[in-house]
Every structure is written in structure tokens, then in C-alpha cells.
Amino acid sequence: MDVNPKAPAPFPGDVIPTPGGGILVSKMDQVINWARSNSLWPLVFGTSCCAIEMMSTASAKYDWSRFGFEVARATPRQADVIIIAGTIVNKMAPVLKRLYDQMAEPKYVIAMGACATSGGPFFYNTYSVVKGADHVIPVDVYIAGCPPRPEALIHAMISLQEKIKLGLTREQIRMEKPEQSF
Amino acid sequence: MTREELQAQLPELAPGSTFEEGGEWLNMNVDVSLWKNFSHALKFTLSLDFDYLFCLTCVDWKTHLTMVYHFTSTTHRHHLVVKIKLDRTTPQVESVAEIWRTAEFHEREVFELFGVEFINHPDLRKLILPDDWEGFPLRKDYEDPINMIKL
Numbered sequence: 001m002d003v004n005p006k007a008p009a010p011f012p013g014d015v016i017p018t019p020g021g022g023i024l025v026s027k028m029d030q031v032i033n034w035a036r037s038n039s040l041w042p043l044v045f046g047t048s049c050c051a052i053e054m055m056s057t058a059s060a061k062y063d064w065s066r067f068g069f070e071v072a073r074a075t076p077r078q079a080d081v082i083i084i085a086g087t088i089v090n091k092m093a094p095v096l097k098r099l100y101d102q103m104a105e106p107k108y109v110i111a112m113g114a115c116a117t118s119g120g121p122f123f124y125n126t127y128s129v130v131k132g133a134d135h136v137i138p139v140d141v142y143i144a145g146c147p148p149r150p151e152a153l154i155h156a157m158i159s160l161q162e163k164i165k166l167g168l169t170r171e172q173i174r175m176e177k178p179e180q181s182f
Numbered sequence: 183m184t185r186e187e188l189q190a191q192l193p194e195l196a197p198g199s200t201f202e203e204g205g206e207w208l209n210m211n212v213d214v215s216l217w218k219n220f221s222h223a224l225k226f227t228l229s230l231d232f233d234y235l236f237c238l239t240c241v242d243w244k245t246h247l248t249m250v251y252h253f254t255s256t257t258h259r260h261h262l263v264v265k266i267k268l269d270r271t272t273p274q275v276e277s278v279a280e281i282w283r284t285a286e287f288h289e290r291e292v293f294e295l296f297g298v299e300f301i302n303h304p305d306l307r308k309l310i311l312p313d314d315w316e317g318f319p320l321r322k323d324y325e326d327p328i329n330m331i332k333l
Contacts, residue, residue: 125331126329127319127324127326127329131331
């Protein structure tokens with residue numbers, strides 16, 4: 001390892017020692033993550049029957065706005081989370097990738113239902129279906145079910161919120177990892 | 183018309199055709215050579231007046247293909263299912279897109295997925311598949327080693 005032999009220049013101002021001074025920064029991160037997790041705007045994206053359950057989750061009976069999801073956006077530039085509600089076929093895969101790329105950081109992905117997690121009922125003997133949306137974009141939370149009930153979707157959303165409150169985005173986790181040397 | 187009346191009248195328009203027992207609707211097997219005249223008669227005979235083609239599809243039986251047409255009449259409220267057996271190597275059948283406009287897209291779909299060629303179709307191109315696609319994916323013997331996981 002290279003160690004810089006040159007000592008840094010002395011700080012020009014006054015240094016006031018504050019014991020535990022790092023607390024402010026970490027608390028600020030927690031506040032930001034708390035704010036992010038409670039205002040996740042989903043993208044209006046449904047490719048098949050899971051979208052019906054997603055609409056049901058948005059409607060009055062299940063009402064995902066209780067958890068801060070109510071502002072569904074029809075443009076990826078204003079959305080925070082994309083709920084892949086339905087089958088992704090080979091023709092849809094580049095569209096999904098493009099939508100994901102257009103979303104602003106930090107962005108999150110929920111794979112809803114069997115099709116989005118693995119291809120589900122279309123795993124075998126199908127010429128057109130992508131076997132899991134994670135072949136196209138990275139996924140944060142997977143939901144089982146065909147289609148999952150609204151409670152399952154809400155559970156996944158709360159799981160995503162907890163994941164965000166824990167702190168790091170996927171990119172941050174990747175950067176925090178020590179670089180492997182070969 | 184009732185089912186029995188249809189069953190009595192229709193063979194006059196398509197000689198040699200047979201009927202299948204059972205089923206919700208009257209099932210009729212018609213020879214492919216008669217289809218051009220018979221489809222015309224179904225639409226334009228006043229007592230039949232099958233003005234609504236509500237399903238057009240194809241079935242791969244491995245030995246042959248079968249075109250299946252579901253008709254109903256909005257004036258007489260009777261139904262009819264017409265089945266036409268096609269050769270599997272060179273499947274050809276007369277298009278009905280000029281009679282029922284809805285058939286245009288349905289026939290394009292059958293064309294790309296089963297490879298049935300519709301004679302006198304106004305615009306026989308692929309509908310959903312990419313233009314450079316090869317093979318007919320809904321045929322039973324379709325193979326795609328890259329995208330398909332065989333069970």
C-alpha cells in the first residue's frame with residue numbers, strides 16, 4: 001500500500017473539538033432514508049394480471065397510500081420504485097431496461113408475482129418469456145404468488161421501506177465492498 | 183334458427199360436410215375447397231346472416247392443422263363453429279378478411295404463429311413477432327434452444 005509521506009497542511013481556521021461529532025452526519029442519513037422510504041412513488045407499469053392486483057392495492061380497500069405509495073407516476077423520471085407487475089417478454093425487456101435507466105437515483109425494484117421473479121407458469125416450453133425480470137434489471141424485493149394478494153404486495157413494500165431505512169442503496173453497498181484484488 | 187334447423191340447411195351450401203356431436207355450439211367440418219363460397223353464403227344468406235366472427239384460431243394436431251372459426255348472428259342469435267382441416271406441409275386457406283374485417287389481424291396472427299397462408303389476404307405480414315423471426319412458435323414441433331427450456 002502506498003502511504004502518502006507528506007503530512008496534510010494544517011487547517012487554517014480554529015478547530016473546536018466536538019466529542020461524537022460524527023453523530024450529526026449519520027443522523028442526517030437516517031432522516032433522509034426515513035423521508036425516502038415514506039414517499040416512494042411507484043411507476044405505473046403493469047404487463048399482465050398482477051397489475052390488476054396492484055390496482056386493487058392502490059384502491060380504497062387496501063389503500064397503499066397509507067404507506068406513502070399513493071403518487072403513482074406515469075413517467076419514469078418522477079418515479080422512485082418500479083413494481084414489475086406481470087410477465088416480461090423478450091420484446092418488453094428492452095423497454096423495461098430503458099424505463100429503469102430513465103429513473104432517477106435512488107431507484108428501487110419490486111418483482112411482483114411468479115412471472116417477474118422466474119417466468120413462473122411460462123418457465124417451460126415458451127419462446128417469448130424472460131425467465132425472471134432480474135435478467136434485465138436488478139431487483140430489491142421479490143413477491144411469490146400468481147398473482148400475489150394485495151397484502152403480499154403491501155408486505156413487500158414495507159420490506160422495501162425497511163431495507164431503505166437500514167441505510168444503503170444498492171450502489172452504496174457495492175462501493176462499500178472492498179475491491180477484490182486478483 | 184335452432185340448432186336442428188341449421189344442421190338441416192347448412193349441408194346444402196357445403197356438400198360433404200359433417201357435424202360433430204356435443205359441444206355448446208354446432209360444430210361443422212368443411213372441406214377447404216368449399217370455404218370460399220361457403221363463407222360468402224354464411225354472411226350473405228338472409229336466413230343465416232352470420233355477421234359476427236367472434237373467434238378465429240388454429241389448432242396444431244401434429245398430423246394436420248385445423249382452422250377454427252366461431253360465428254354468431256346478431257339478428258338471429260344463432261351460433262356456428264366451422265372447422266377446416268389443413269395440410270401441415272403447405273397449409274393454405276382462403277382469407278375471409280374481405281367478408282369479416284376483424285379476420286384481417288386474426289389471420290395475420292395465425293399466419294405468423296402457425297404458418298397458414300391465407301389466399302387473397304389484403305396485407306399478409308407478421309403481426310406481433312419481429313420481422314426477421316423464423317419458424318412458427320405455436321406449432322408443436324417448434325424448437326428454440328436459446329429461449330425455450332424444454333420439459
